[in-house]
Amino acid sequence: MAVERMELMTVAGPTDNIEEVLRSVVLLEKVHIESSIKKAGEGSPTLCMLEEGEGEMECDIRPYSEFEDFAELEKKMTIIKGYFGIEFHVDKKLITSECTYKRCRQELEWLYSKIEPLHKEVVDKEYRLAALLEFKDSIKYTGALDVTIEELEQMKYFDFRIGTLSKEKRLKLKESYDSITAAIFHIGSSEKEEVYLAVYPDEIEEDTDKVLKSLNFHDIQIPPEIKGNPGQAIAAIDETIAMLEGEIGSLKAELEGFREEYGEELLKAYNMLLVQKQIERMKRKMAFTENFFFLTGWVPRNDKALVLESLEKADERVVVVWSRGSKAQSQSLTRPPTKLRNNWFIKPFENLVKMYGVPSYDELDPTTFLGITYMLLFGAMFGDVGQGAVLFFTGLYLALKVEKFKAYGSILTRIGASSAVFGFMYGSIFGFEHVLPALLVRPIENINFVLVSSVVFGVILLVMSFGYNIVNSIKQRNMKDGLFGRNGVTGLIFYIVLLVMIYQVLTSADILNVTVGVAMAVVLIALMVVREPLSNIIMKKRPLYHESPSQYYIESGFDIFETLMSMASNTISFIRVGAFALNHAGLFMAFLTMASLMGSPAGSAIMIIIGNIVIIALEGLIVFIQGLRLEYYELFSKYFKGEGREFDPVKMSAE
Template sequence: MAVEKMEMMNLVAPIENIHEILEGVVLTEKVHIQKGQNSGDSNFTLSVLEDALSTLRDMGSLVRYKASKKSLAAQRKDLQEITDTFDIIPDKSKSGYGECSLERAVDILCEMKSKVDPIKEALDETFEEIRRHRDFLESIKYLLGMDIDVSEFSKMKHFNYHIGTLTKERRIKLRNNYENISAVVLHIGSSEDGEAYLIFAPSDLDNESVKILKSLNFKEIKLPVEFKGTPDEVYKEVVEKIKTFNKIKEELEEKLSLLKEDYKHHIDNINRRLDIEEQIESLKDNLAVSRNFFYFSGWIPKSDRKKIKAQIEKLCPMAILSFEESEDIRKEIIPPTKLKNSWLLRPFEMLVNLYGVPNYKEIDPTFFLGLTYLILFGAMFGDVGQGSVIMLGGWLLKEKSTMKVQGELMMRVGISSVIFGFLYGSLFGFETVLPALLIRPIENIDTVLLSSVIFGVILLLMSFGLSIKNAVARRDIEEGLFGRNGLAGLLFYIVLLITVVQLALSRIVIPIYILFLIGAFMLSMILFRNPIASAVLKKTPSYHGGKKEYYIEGSFDLIETLLSLLSNTISFIRIGAFALNHVGLFLAFETMAHLSGNPAASVFIIILGNVIIIALEGLIVFIQGLRLEYYEMFSKYYKGDGVKYEPLKITKT
């Protein structure tokens, strides 16, 4: 329920140990590399180390690491070809990462290719022969029963022959053009693909016949010259040939299967080694070096400091590690944000990140968003049966590794819907089956709508509190005390609420003029927040764009503040509106079911209604809940301009 504490890790080690130490850094999968903080040719690592390790200046000047990087594209391509041949996917688990050096991996890869490639080539040739002979069977079947030697066709001197097929539509066109073809056209069979023909044409007129046949999209079938005898004899010979090739294919596949079993473990290790080496090569872009040492900096979670330190020092006892708190790093360098939440609310991090990653110094809004979103969704979509369907859909989705987070999120909102379904007494839209533990929305419309607004006011007040707390964490007095979402804005909102409530109840407790004066004072604080904050901090006021423009813009900002506070509050009425809409939509389907007068049709309409409500209204409620979170609350207290914690990973997911 917080942003995890980060530290800057600075590492110095002898340059001859560069590979094993970088491998150790990669294997931790905890180091976040931050790039592009400085202009010119300097990078983040070089800049930070020049500050943090100034005592080592006598070891030589710092320059960016420019050694030639290894290209692993050829090895990656070879491995991909082998895994495709074996039809396997390398195991991406972490076990066995240190079992195979790059040199050993390359040697094994070459050995595999020398054994696999000849078998694969032979197998490809065998497949081609099988395909060619099967195609021949398709062609010669039209000649079965003829008492002729097929090899005689190719020996004709004055005639050329063509065997092929036409679609049934093209056959009609061929028949209509018989007088234009200087050839003998024999219909020799039919199939699902079309009609088969044997055509004899004089050699000197064959080109003309070929053009006509091409225009009809004639699919010609070639008869290989190596076969002799009648079509029936040739057919049997080809069948035997195919059996022989199939046997060869099985033998080759068996050899590949044995090689697959022998090399599967090696393939996993080679894949892991290439993953590691690729990350090591990418890491070299962030190194600085002197004559004898290399230098490196990166962010790590503070809780992992001891583990990482021990792992690197084990690889190289001469390595020097220093760690700096984020507060000690220059202000313009922003630490990455790693969220730390309980299993219950962790899926809601996805919704937070959709808006933006929390700034390192911001409050993690996941806890507040998670709890409030569950209430919002359940209140707008309360139904025991439909919520159970959503929960079941989330569970099924969770089983897919690529949709795990989305599935977890659906399960939680489904549970919330079930809980509110019991409070509303609703089961698949029916409100006569279960007793309402709290209230039936359709019977208490005013109460539901008023409760929605009151709940919205509570959430907005809490949002102001979070905004003030964030400003305090940033040490931003101007926004925290005098900003529209700070203390001045909160007090103005409270004054506005008291005024509206008193007028609505026609009961004046605090005189309106006093509330007006307090409200005007708060607005003036917001308008003049820059000079007031500057006076408190004993600084010269800074007006972006000029003093006149600042106050003109500030005046319009006050109007926008007043309108947004009113619209933000009223916007929460949609909670009750969707709760009522949920009931009303089902009532429409229930009415249609009664009017159908047919039991089967009634059941179908009720089922269809539930499907539409779950799919369509469920999606709408999901979006409306996000809208309330993002526009009504996040706009008050959350910036989301942080940098996501993305440590080096051996295998990207």
């Protein structure tokens, strides 16, 4: 409904308790931090007096320079998190005065020193276990090998390799026997592979390796502890596997014990790290003397008492000074951020406003106007009970189940409901025009009424946008645009005069005398042309022109032409509302015609379903975009600049 009022908070306090003060600011999540270096220069007497009270004769104001790197600690925390298999989450309740960052860091370092060796040992043993299982699986079919591993390893002039080939490569191996200077023994078979023993002289090892690689020969690595023939090796492997599995189980049980005992402490350390990272970011925007710190930030006026209470609770020695947002802005200290305050029904439309820009602190929040008018525009262009209900329930699902699209799901529920309401007015349900009675009008049967009504509705919205701009200009003390500008009072009267005169021509009505109307238009155009010097004379500002008078009047002349074109195009542009309402009905009629040509009830039903899907997905998207276009180009261009910056309080964040 409005932009929240802000106050600029400046805090000075002793550095010996800075961590506690800044932690309270982070946990409050109510303070938008500003750079304090410039402000400290302007308010340095306060800090200097504090320093003199401590016996210091000189006051040296400086930025924060002792930066802390959290990369190594975050890496260790991520490693431990992976070992424990737990998920971190932000929880402010875990941050207590007893839990300091220094203590959490020490505990984390200790925990890492205990867990890392255990995990490394588990990985090593699991690697050995996997190698043994692979070897066992490979040699269990080598019953034909009547030789021990030791005998093969003790060969003086020969070397050997045991490996597998796919059954397809077996034939290729036979074809290559003549080119291989090695003895190849088939020693076993499995379902998919054949096991071979290759014995070859040492001096041709390289040539043999090339041939075997060309056959995709997969070597079986023999663990060093394996001895004897295949039968004896399998028995030894089984014994070693059992031993390794027992050792791995014991190590994992020990790790599980650490997880149960220190899992909560790890989560606490994670949250403390999030707080400390924000504290470090805050320090980089603060100013310091030898013994004191200086903090500047914006606070919503409604949260002022809560913030002050929290700061004094953290350290009763802090000095807090407040400046109202408008006063701070007029003194050029800093521009207040914008925090929008809207009820639950309108709040989702803040996302559409922010896509265009954030309202300035001294600018009206357009969210309510956009939200209401956008629902009306969408519903008028896409009026259908059934299709609107589909959009509503789709949006409801996204809002409740898909966190990433929650905001846009909420928008979808509202425009879907608007579509359903207009569907009752049009008497349309899933495209059918003769199932429900039309409470207002059937667009396809009243084309002229629909088109004219859409233009009239557009005129009403444009007049309201003039009003928004006038109020914004009053808030910003901008007489030039608010009183004499093309979107101000003069422009509004000029627009109404033009509308009345055009209406008289089209309907032969007698509302305003033509001579009087032309005279008013000429005077209003003249006021818009001289708006800058006229407003400067009234406000007693000099110089009268920000550029040479000749250049100013040339630009103003072209500006009047642009104003006329803009008023005409903005007004006519709203005819698209009626056009899309007609298009919505006409498009379904096309699918209905195709359904009648299908030749069977089932085919007709499928075509009607396809038609509704296409209309909801394709036309729904087009209408969504066209509604935004009307809001952004026809309305926002008259009253909304969006040059503000969003209120972004310091807070715990996982990002």
